[in-house]
Each structure stands twice: as structure tokens, then as C-alpha cells.
């Protein structure tokens with residue numbers, strides 16, 4: 001099934017912009033909500049909102065990958081060399097990994113947190129911890145997150161290096 005040989009289809013573009021704007025919003029929200037001077041009630045609500053949107057973006061990322069597999073992207077310009085095409089594909093693969101790594105590392109963080117604050121998406125849907133990290137089953141494993149988060153932190157610089 002193809003979208004178009006020259007342009008991405010409407011669904012792919014909509015999913016792209018939901019993810020792009022969603023991640024930008026989440027970066028801002030994440031930085032604001034950890035500000036220690038906030039009123040605890042407001043901070044709690046911002047954390048819940050952050051978790052709700054983050055899990056929603058995880059679902060959108062899944063949808064996006066499924067869509068990508070079912071619809072061929074536009075062909076690379078004929079002027080690109082094989083090496084450039086390989087690097088572009090590697091850049092795309094790294095970006096896809098990031099789409100999953102950001103929400104998954106957040107989910108892993110709350111799952112292993114000693115505070116064990118429940119996640120309720122949009123104040124309605126109770127959301128479970130990741131079972132293999134949940135402290136109710138395993139005790140705190142926060143230290144496991146460090147090796148998980150390091151590749152995430154390195155990814156943008158790797159991408160920058162790959163893409164220039």
C-alpha cells in the first residue's frame with residue numbers, strides 16, 4: 001500500500017505534527033512541573049497531566065509505526081547517493097527509537113519510584129505501572145534507569161553527528 005511517491009499522506013503528516021508538537025509541549029511541561037516552588041496541588045495536577053499526555057504520545061507513536069509499515073514513504077530524491085540514503089534511514093530509525101524511549105523511560109521512572117503515586121490518565125483511566133519495575137512487586141529499582149536513560153541522552157548528539 002503506498003501513500004504517494006512524492007509526498008507523505010495526510011495521516012502520516014497529522015501523526016507527525018501531533019508527535020512533534022506533543023513532545024515540545026511535554027519538554028516545557030516537564031521542566032515547569034519539577035520546579036520546587038510550585039504549590040503542591042498544582043504540581044500534582046501537572047504531573048498527572050504530564051503522565052497522561054506522555055502515555056497518549058506513546059500510543060500515537062505506536063500508531064505511527066504501524067502506519068509507516070503499511071504505507072511506503074516517498075522515495076528519496078534520485079540525486080542522493082547510497083551513503084546519504086543509508087545515513088538518512090539511520091537518522092529516521094534513531095528518531096523512531098526516541099519517540100518510544102522518551103515516554104517509556106518516564107513510565108519506567110514512575111513505575112520504580114519509591115513515592116508510588118498512582119497514575120490516572122486525564123483523571124479518569126487508572127494506568128498500571130510497568131509490571132517488572134513496579135516497586136510493589138520488586139522493591140525500588142530506580143538504579144536500573146540510569147543505564148536505560150544514557151542511550152537516550154546520547155541519541156540527539158549521535159543523530160546530529162549522523163545528519164551533518
Ligand code: HEM
Nearest residue numbers: 023026027030031034051054055057102103106107109110
Ligand atoms: C514524549 C514524552 C515525554 C517527554 C518529552 C518528557 C519530558 C520530561 C521532562 C523534560 C522532564 C523534566 C526533567 C527534569 O528537569 O528533571 C520530565 C520529568 C518527568 N517525567 Fe516526563 N516526559 C515524557 C513522558 C513521560 C511519561 C509517559 C511519564 C510517566 C508515565 C513521565 C513522567 C515524568 C516524571 C515522573 C518526571 C519527574 C522526574 C523527576 O522528578 O525528576 N514522562 N519529563
